[in-house]
Amino acid sequence: MENLTEPLIRVEHLYFKYPGDEDYILKDINFEIYSGEYVVISGPRGEGKSTLLKILAGILPVENGNLFYNNLNLKGVGKKKLMKFHRKTSFVFQDSALISNLNVFDNIALPLRYNEIYPEEEIQRKVENFIKIINMECDKNQLPAFISIGQRKLVSLARALIVEPETIFYDEPIANLDKASRDLVLNLINERNKKGVTSIIVAHELEEFEPYWTKFIELKDRTVHKILKK
Amino acid sequence: MKNLFEKAGKNFIKQIDYMGGVAGLVVFSIIERLFGERRGNKVVNQILIKQIFFTGWEALFIITIIAILLGLVITIQTTSQLTKFGAENLIGKILIITLVRELGPILTAIIIVGRSGTAIATEIGNMTVAHEIEALESMGIDTLKYIMFPRLIGVTIATIGLTVYFAAFGILGGIILTSLQLSIPLSKFFNILFSNLKLLDILILILKSAIFGAIIATIPVYHGFKIRMSSTEVPQAATKSVVRTLIYIFIFNSIITAIFYI
Numbered sequence: 235m236e237n238l239t240e241p242l243i244r245v246e247h248l249y250f251k252y253p254g255d256e257d258y259i260l261k262d263i264n265f266e267i268y269s270g271e272y273v274v275i276s277g278p279r280g281e282g283k284s285t286l287l288k289i290l291a292g293i294l295p296v297e298n299g300n301l302f303y304n305n306l307n308l309k310g311v312g313k314k315k316l317m318k319f320h321r322k323t324s325f326v327f328q329d330s331a332l333i334s335n336l337n338v339f340d341n342i343a344l345p346l347r348y349n350e351i352y353p354e355e356e357i358q359r360k361v362e363n364f365i366k367i368i369n370m371e372c373d374k375n376q377l378p379a380f381i382s383i384g385q386r387k388l389v390s391l392a393r394a395l396i397v398e399p400e401t402i403f404y405d406e407p408i409a410n411l412d413k414a415s416r417d418l419v420l421n422l423i424n425e426r427n428k429k430g431v432t433s434i435i436v437a438h439e440l441e442e443f444e445p446y447w448t449k450f451i452e453l454k455d456r457t458v459h460k461i462l463k464k
Numbered sequence: 465m466k467n468l469f470e471k472a473g474k475n476f477i478k479q480i481d482y483m484g485g486v487a488g489l490v491v492f493s494i495i496e497r498l499f500g501e502r503r504g505n506k507v508v509n510q511i512l513i514k515q516i517f518f519t520g521w522e523a524l525f526i527i528t529i530i531a532i533l534l535g536l537v538i539t540i541q542t543t544s545q546l547t548k549f550g551a552e553n554l555i556g557k558i559l560i561i562t563l564v565r566e567l568g569p570i571l572t573a574i575i576i577v578g579r580s581g582t583a584i585a586t587e588i589g590n591m592t593v594a595h596e597i598e599a600l601e602s603m604g605i606d607t608l609k610y611i612m613f614p615r616l617i618g619v620t621i622a623t624i625g626l627t628v629y630f631a632a633f634g635i636l637g638g639i640i641l642t643s644l645q646l647s648i649p650l651s652k653f654f655n656i657l658f659s660n661l662k663l664l665d666i667l668i669l670i671l672k673s674a675i676f677g678a679i680i681a682t683i684p685v686y687h688g689f690k691i692r693m694s695s696t697e698v699p700q701a702a703t704k705s706v707v708r709t710l711i712y713i714f715i716f717n718s719i720i721t722a723i724f725y726i
Contacts, residue, residue: 317501334590349603
């Protein structure tokens with residue numbers, strides 16, 4: 235996969251600290267990710283894995299260093315270009331981050347409705363299809379507060395997948411899930427990856443992802459400790 | 465002394481920064497909605513309608529009660545004094561001055577701050593803590609357009625409507641009492657009332673309520689956005705936003721009254 239000419243994501247000497255913090259949470263991060271790769275980022279807790287993922291996804295700003303996505307430098311990028319970038323990518327949040335005043339159906343439909351890519355009937359059809367896949371037909375009218383944490387995670391995943399992005403960032407996608415839900419999530423991630431979607435996953439359950447990853451990035455001491463490739 | 469000036473200077477800069485942040489939310493959300501990409505307009509319009517319903521329609525009952533009772537109280541207090549001097553004719557004028565020019569806009573705004581201002585600050589604060597704002601951004605949704613704009617316009621429209629409604633029902637309270645208590649015939653009372661009601665008064669009432677509405681929507685959103693990551697910050701943000709909103713409402717009320725009525 236790395237034989238392709240240009241990397242999709244290139245991280246160069248990335249440093250990051252949260253406002254008000256004295257110490258950097260990420261130091262001198264360097265790596266490249268190619269289109270279609272299945273990347274797992276791991277490491278001990280508190281090493282900045284989720285922070286790194288949010289920076290890669292353009293949710294947190296690039297302050298020091300450079301981050302290129304398809305040759306677009308996300309450092310200091312304008313709002314319009316950043317929005318365009320966001321529409322090509324999706325993010326599955328560790329704590330789901332569903333919109334609390336929208337029910338399950340409307341949460342999944344939100345990115346399609348906002349971006350007005352399809353007519354409403356097509357949106358309804360697509361959302362119903364995803365609701366079936368994640369087995370939530372009975373709960374589709376429930377607000378996020380009234381469904382389980384595991385179900386919220388599945389809804390968050392459906393919301394990310396429905397826009398058919400070219401890259402998906404997953405933050406702990408199978409944490410706190412039962413065996414059946416884990417298998418479902420892993421299947422969905424693999425299925426998308428096989429279709430060429432670049433998958434970048436922060437996870438602790440290495441044995442679950444081991445058969446699938448093509449690149450493994452380990453963070454330690456707030457920097458890249460090792461990079462393994464298959 | 466130097467320290468005092470230094471502190472005052474720092475506070476002044478802080479206030480300018482704060483006002484700049486709040487004004488920025490208003491200006492950029494309007495620019496984004498009117499001149500930005502068309503995508504998302506349908507979704508945003510639906511939120512706008514819900515906001516008008518929540519702030520306006522759901523507050524009608526409490527506004528009706530308070531307005532009628534206030535109209536009654538003002539009429540009782542003024543008639544008891546004015547009849548001593550045989551000046552009952554002034555009741556209409558006093559009702560207009562108090563309800564249309566001052567108390568109507570201010571009291572309506574205070575009621576809306578209590579209902580919607582705190583709700584908005586808490587809602588946006590909780591959204592920030594739960595990473596919902598980040599989630600919206602990650603979906604390519606403009607948060608200024610999705611969150612700020614519908615609240616700004618929705619609360620402003622609802623505040624204008626409720627203020628007009630408040631003034632009308634306050635006057636109605638006065639009319640009810642006058643018809644029961646005074647010897648002035650209702651037709652004469654109406655004549656006095658409407659001869660004292662000028663177009664400028666109505667325009668200023670609309671101007672005041674529009675500005676108050678914009679303040680009530682924007683300051684809570686600003687404080688909600690400012691929350692970092694702890695849920696304990698949410699009630700603090702709600703309290704801060706209520707205090708700041710009330711201060712700015714009273715400041716703008718004084719400025720507008722001074723400009724038009726001095």
